Amino acid sequence: MVNLISIDADTSAGGIQAECLGNRVQFTVPSSLSKGSPLEVYAVNNAQTVFLTPHLAAQCGYTQKLDPWGNTIVSASLKSCFAEKQGDKEYKVAIQVKFYEFPMLSAKVLEASKSCSHTVVSREIMCETNFMEVSVRIAIPEFKEAPAKGAPTVLPNLQLWKILLYTPGEKAFDRETLQGMGYNVYISPTRLVMRSPYNMAENFFLNVDDVDMIVFKSVVLFRDRWMMAIVESTAACPTNGASVVGQMISWRFPLHLTPLMSSEVEILEVHMGIDGRRLTSEEMSTRNYSMAFTESHIVVEIPIGAPGGYYKSHAVENQYHISYTIEPMVELMWMEGQDKTTYKVLFPITTPLTPWPPQITDNTKPKQKVFEALLGYFLPDVVLLNITFGSELLAVSEAIAKGIGLEEKIFPNGSKAIALQVPFSPPYVEEKILRADRRTYFLSLVFGFIILPERASFSYSTVLEASLSDIVSPKAGGGCVEDIFNIHVKYGSTPRSQLQIKLGQVELSDEVLQEYEHNSNETHFTIVVPFLAPLVALESVQVTGVLGRIDVELYDTLNNLHVNDFSLVCPFFVKMAECFSNGTISVVIPKLESVPHLLPGELSLRDPACKPYYNEDHFAFFRFDVTTCGTTRTFDEDTMKYENEVTWKTDEPLPQTSAFQPEPEYRIFVSCVYSANSTQSMMFHVVPQIKEPEADVGKGELTVSLRLSHDMVYRLFYHDGDYPVLKFLKQPLYFEVGMNHSKDSRVAVGLENCWATLTKDRESQPKWDLIVDGCPNPKDPEQTIIHPVSEDNRVDIPDHFKRFEVKALTLREDNGIIESEDANMARRVFVHCDVVICHAKNTADGRCYKQCGTNRHQIESSSKRVRRRSSFSEEDVQHVSAGPILLI
Numbered sequence: 001m002v003n004l005i006s007i008d009a010d011t012s013a014g015g016i017q018a019e020c021l022g023n024r025v026q027f028t029v030p031s032s033l034s035k036g037s038p039l040e041v042y043a044v045n046n047a048q049t050v051f052l053t054p055h056l057a058a059q060c061g062y063t064q065k066l067d068p069w070g071n072t073i074v075s076a077s078l079k080s081c082f083a084e085k086q087g088d089k090e091y092k093v094a095i096q097v098k099f100y101e102f103p104m105l106s107a108k109v110l111e112a113s114k115s116c117s118h119t120v121v122s123r124e125i126m127c128e129t130n131f132m133e134v135s136v137r138i139a140i141p142e143f144k145e146a147p148a149k150g151a152p153t154v155l156p157n158l159q160l161w162k163i164l165l166y167t168p169g170e171k172a173f174d175r176e177t178l179q180g181m182g183y184n185v186y187i188s189p190t191r192l193v194m195r196s197p198y199n200m201a202e203n204f205f206l207n208v209d210d211v212d213m214i215v216f217k218s219v220v221l222f223r224d225r226w227m228m229a230i231v232e233s234t235a236a237c238p239t240n241g242a243s244v245v246g247q248m249i250s251w252r253f254p255l256h257l258t259p260l261m262s263s264e265v266e267i268l269e270v271h272m273g274i275d276g277r278r279l280t281s282e283e284m285s286t287r288n289y290s291m292a293f294t295e296s297h298i299v300v301e302i303p304i305g306a307p308g309g310y311y312k313s314h315a316v317e318n319q320y321h322i323s324y325t326i327e328p329m330v331e332l333m334w335m336e337g338q339d340k341t342t343y344k345v346l347f348p349i350t351t352p353l354t355p356w357p358p359q360i361t362d363n364t365k366p367k368q369k370v371f372e373a374l375l376g377y378f379l380p381d382v383v384l385l386n387i388t389f390g391s392e393l394l395a396v397s398e399a400i401a402k403g404i405g406l407e408e409k410i411f412p413n414g415s416k417a418i419a420l421q422v423p424f425s426p427p428y429v430e431e432k433i434l435r436a437d438r439r440t441y442f443l444s445l446v447f448g449f450i451i452l453p454e455r456a457s458f459s460y461s462t463v464l465e466a467s468l469s470d471i472v473s474p475k476a477g478g479g480c481v482e483d484i485f486n487i488h489v490k491y492g493s494t495p496r497s498q499l500q501i502k503l504g505q506v507e508l509s510d511e512v513l514q515e516y517e518h519n520s521n522e523t524h525f526t527i528v529v530p531f532l533a534p535l536v537a538l539e540s541v542q543v544t545g546v547l548g549r550i551d552v553e554l555y556d557t558l559n560n561l562h563v564n565d566f567s568l569v570c571p572f573f574v575k576m577a578e579c580f581s582n583g584t585i586s587v588v589i590p591k592l593e594s595v596p597h598l599l600p601g602e603l604s605l606r607d608p609a610c611k612p613y614y615n616e617d618h619f620a621f622f623r624f625d626v627t628t629c630g631t632t633r634t635f636d637e638d639t640m641k642y643e644n645e646v647t648w649k650t651d652e653p654l655p656q657t658s659a660f661q662p663e664p665e666y667r668i669f670v671s672c673v674y675s676a677n678s679t680q681s682m683m684f685h686v687v688p689q690i691k692e693p694e695a696d697v698g699k700g701e702l703t704v705s706l707r708l709s710h711d712m713v714y715r716l717f718y719h720d721g722d723y724p725v726l727k728f729l730k731q732p733l734y735f736e737v738g739m740n741h742s743k744d745s746r747v748a749v750g751l752e753n754c755w756a757t758l759t760k761d762r763e764s765q766p767k768w769d770l771i772v773d774g775c776p777n778p779k780d781p782e783q784t785i786i787h788p789v790s791e792d793n794r795v796d797i798p799d800h801f802k803r804f805e806v807k808a809l810t811l812r813e814d815n816g817i818i819e820s821e822d823a824n825m826a827r828r829v830f831v832h833c834d835v836v837i838c839h840a841k842n843t844a845d846g847r848c849y850k851q852c853g854t855n856r857h858q859i860e861s862s863s864k865r866v867r868r869r870s871s872f873s874e875e876d877v878q879h880v881s882a883g884p885i886l887l888i
Contacts, residue, residue: 016097020116021276022331022344023078023124025093027112031070034099041074044094044111045082058130058197059184065129066453068310068381072097075276077126078118079135079193081184088120088190120191122339125260127237128346129327132216133195134235138187158222158229160187165202166217185220194218194233208254209296211241215259236260242349244304249349251300253330255293260343266335272300273329274308276346300328304351313379313451314353315458320449321353322379358447358460366468369424371443373464374409376417381452384408384418388446389428404428418447424466433471433494433559440467474499474563476552480570485529485536485550487568496520498558503527504535504551531572534618537593541668545573546590579642579672583627586613587670589620589646595666598648603666605644606630622646626672639675646670703741704749704835706880709734714803715794724828724884730808737835737880738801745840748799750774750850751786752834752877756809762832762881770806771833774850783807786852799840806831809887830883837878 017028029039041064042049052062061080065073076083078091085091094113101108124135163178163185165171175185181202184195196203196216206213213236222229236259241252255267271278272291279289287308290301302309309326325348332343363372384406386395400406405421422428422443430442443464450457472492479486489501501508508527518527529535531548539547547569554564577587589612591598600620604611610629612620626633626642634641646668708725710716712734718725727733737749754771757764769777776784787803795801809829 016095016110016112018112018114020114020118021075022278023118023120023126023342024276025076025078025091025114025116026276027074027076027095027114029072029074029097029110031072033097033110034070034072037099037101039072039097039099041072042096042098043076043080043082044096044113045084048082049096050082054130055182055197059182059195061128061131061133061184061195063128063130068312068379070452075128077128077133077195078116079133079186079191081186085188088188089117091116091118121333121342123341125235125341125343126346127235127344129348131195131197132214132235132237133193134216134233135191135193136231136233138190138192138222138229138231157224158227159224160185161221161223161228164219164221166204166219167202168204168215168217171202192220192231192233194220194235196235198237205239206236206259208236208258209256211252211254211297212239213237213254213257213259214239217259234259237345238347242347244351247304249302249304249324249326249351251302251328251347251349253298253300253345253347255296255298257332257343260341261334261336264336267332268335268340269331269333270298271329271331273331275327276329278329278331298330300330302326302328302349311379312350313381315451315456316353316355318458320356320358320378320382320458320460322356323351323353325350360460360462360464362464364464364466366441366466369468371420371422371424371429371441371464371466373420374417375420375447375460375462376409377411377415378417378449380414380416382416383450383452384447385450385457386448387420388448389422390430390444392427393448420445424468433556433561435561437471437473438467438469439471439493440465474554474556476501476554476564476566478550478552478566478568480531480568480572483531483572483574485531485548485568485570487527487529487550487552489525489552489554491523491525494556494563496522496525498556500555500557501525502551502553502555503529504537506535531570531574532588532590532619534616538590539569539593541576541590541592545571546576547571549593577670577672579674583625584623585626585631585642585644585670585672586621586623587646587668589622589668591618592666595648598666603646603648605646608649620646639673641671641673643669643671704737704739704837704878704880706735706737706831706833706835706882708831708882708885709736712805723882724886726886729827729887733806733809733831733885734803735806735831735833735882736801736803737833739837742800743796745797745799748838748840749802750836750838751802751804752836754784754804754831754833756806756829756831758828758830760830760881760883762830762879768809770831771804775852802835827887828884829887830881831885832879832881835878835880 015030015033017030019026041052041062043052043060043062050056052060052064056062057064060082061077063075067073074095076093076095078093079085080093083091083093092113092115094111097110097112098107100106120135120137122137126133160175162172162174165173165178173181178185182197182200184193186193186195194216198214200216203214203216206215215234215236217234218232220231220233222231236257238253243250243252270291270293272284272289273279279287284291287306288303289306292299292301304324305311306326309324312323312325314321314323327346327348329344329346334341334343358375358378361374361376363374364370365372384396386393387399387404388394389399394402394404396406403423405419407419409417409419411417424431424441428443430444432440432442434440445462445464447460448457449459470493474489474492474494476487476489478488487503489499491499506512513527516527516529516533518525520526529550531546535550537549537551539549549567549569552564552566552568553562555561556563576590577585579585589600589603591600600615600617601612603615603620603622605622605624607628607630610622610624613623614621624631624644629644631642631644634643646666648666707717710718712732714734714736717736735754737751739747739749751771751774753769753773756768756770758766769779770784771786772778776782776786783806785805785807787805789795789798789801789803791798
């Protein structure tokens with residue numbers, strides 16, 4: 001079924017529009033008519049309709065293209081094959097457009113025609129986008145002498161004889177052969193029209209003033225029985241000459257077209273236009289076009305993006321690109337002898353493809369729990385086809401149906417963007433807890449696009465992230481009652497199922513919980529732990545009892561996040577030893593945290609044969625008679641005192657646990673006093689014993705000092721009376737920390753931390769770190785250099801000294817240099833260090849023999865490892881200072 005609608009293109013509104021453009025007519029079929037349906041174009045001549053294939057269109061003088069808005073543009077030469085011609089002034093061109101309506105059951109047909117007036121000159125040459133055409137006037141020979149009196153006037157009967165084509169060599173063809181090859185030859189009583197598509201084999205190239213021209217040259221021979229006429233028809237069209245520099249298109253066009261004109265020509269007119277329409281000087285100025293002349297060229301310059309052109313989308317290796325296309329026109333008219341020639345060139349120019357990656361603007365407001373983003377900017381020929389959320393691909397309609405907000409926003413310049421709204425909820429949004437007080441939401445997106453009409457595809461991937469402080473962190477607490485720890489944990493926002501609880505070094509599994517009284521509900525967990533349980537770390541044993549500590553660690557297993565630590569230390573006032581009236585003594589010996597390698601089963605009384613009556617991994621229980629196991633007895637008036645001791649002796653070598661001494665050999669003294677009225681028991685605290693009879697190093701009389709050297713040689717130092725010392729701000733400072741009076745080669749000096757302050761108070765703010773955990777400040781590792789110390793005339797024991805250089809003490813606070821009222825004013829600076837004295841033989845500990853990394857990550861990691869491994873107390877650290885130093 002075909003619905004035929006005839007349209008007068010001159011007067012119709014909203015239908016096919018047409019206009020006359022010199023020697024061309026142009027039809028515009030709006031996209032609103034076809035609504036995206038396939039479209040076919042036919043040429044119409046009276047009742048005849050011919051489907052315009054690309055080959056036939058080029059042969060017969062038609063062009064067809066699609067603009068970015070989906071409109072179909074059909075142009076036709078007024079001398080096209082199917083145009084109705086009345087002399088050389090009136091022309092009528094008609095087309096028929098057919099498109100199929102869904103579901104392809106019927107076709108809708110529209111017809112349009114346009115009548116144009118055009119005055120031709122001697123020769124007209126046109127370079128269209130797919131063909132070149134030349135129209136030449138045919139002159140009828142005139143008789144200058146009258147025929148004999150009474151004889152009839154005889155006019156020549158000229159007939160086309162043959163056509164010569166130059167390739168540039170000469171070839172002869174008849175008209176039918178040329179027509180069959182794809183050329184077009186039209187002859188009227190007054191005109192010869194020759195038309196050649198660009199891709200014909202007989203055309204040849206010629207360089208004219210550095211511009212390549214494609215040339216179609218023919219000579220048409222007409223003859224009668226007794227005379228012959230020759231008509232030359234040549235067309236030459238440029239194939240290059242356009243260039244892009246920055247944001248400007250430049251088109252160089254030869255001013256002297258040697259294939260078409262002789263040296264004796266007079267150029268009468270030059271015009272510029274766009275899409276076949278001439279532009280006035282005012283229009284060119286408004287659009288920022290320019291046209292200039294050199295001795296050999298016409299130079300047209302057009303800014304990229306100027307009105308009259310359009311941008312086009314492209315997909316290159318799944319990436320979005322754009323180009324700019326414009327079709328400038330140049331028209332020339334020149335006089336050669338008595339003949340005029342008009343020359344028109346339509347020359348589409350497309351810029352190289354430019355990557356145009358989409359940009360996403362994240363407008364998410366986390367408190368509203370909705371991702372909001374704007375993805376742009378795209379040209380009108382880009383269509384969003386689908387979105388992949390994580391691993392699920394949804395068409396646009398499916399995404400909207402599932403509650404996802406999608407909107408296409410159009411901007412005044414014709415570009416557009418995609419507005420997206422996705423709630424913070426599964427399955428498309430992933431939730432993670434990367435910090436204990438903050439919940440982070442992730443939305444992984446892949447946008448799939450197509451470009452019309454070619455349906456090329458590309459995609460854009462991104463991940464949106466938003467954080468919300470809506471988490472109540474798990475928290476542990478507790479207290480001590482009599483001989484137990486009461487520990488409680490509040491879950492907060494973390495479900496119990498994903499919360500891992502560790503007490504001491506043990507994770508609370510179902511098997512472990514069977515050993516302890518515990519309770520849990522939706523918000524809390526509680527557990528009761530006896531002070532002698534393996535989960536408890538015992539710090540010391542005193543006469544009145546023990547000091548115990550329990551450590552609680554909370555870990556979010558789902559988000560792989562350490563969320564809370566808690567330690568509870570309590571004294572338990574319980575008797576660890578008892579003396580019975582029957583002369584029996586019992587004592588409980590706990591394993592202390594300070595002796596991690598102790599095996600309770602290896603403890604013994606003075607008699608090595610007296611082992612524990614009972615023992616487990618964390619304690620040993622002794623029960624013995626006062627007359628056995630090496631127990632001694634002393635008398636004091638009416639009392640008897642029995643004493644024994646529990647010791648640990650092992651033949652295995654023990655690792656060192658600190659820089660001062662190896663792990664101690666424990667002794668616990670137990671005594672019972674019997675009198676006529678009562679029995680008393682006493683248990684003394686652990687006394688550390690060093691295996692080798694060496695003095696305890698690094699304490700008491702050993703002192704250190706911090707001194708500023710005059711230079712890097714470390715020979716001359718500033719004394720207390722020399723301060724304040726004047727230095728320049730960028731001048732290196734050389735410091736030495738050392739033990740000045742010790743001759744003990746078994747000890748060494750270790751640097752913990754060094755920093756600078758503006759006052760003598762070492763705790764004052766601001767402060768600038770120089771050495772952190774024995775290494776240069778990881779935030780600026782090149783600022784401080786630690787120098788090795790060698791033995792010389794002044795230094796007998798290099799281990800007693802540490803040296804470091806501050807390359808340039810730049811005082812910065814809050815990312816800015818601290819300014820004074822006077823730029824030349826000296827600023828007082830004090831340098832402080834924390835120093836430890838170590839056992840020189842203990843190379844295992846990192847504080848005296850620090851291994852610093854070569855980059856920030858290694859330094860930080862090394863510092864963290866040392867911090868966990870070292871066990872220096874505040875008493876082990878000495879504090880030294882130097883200053884003031886006046887910095888200019």
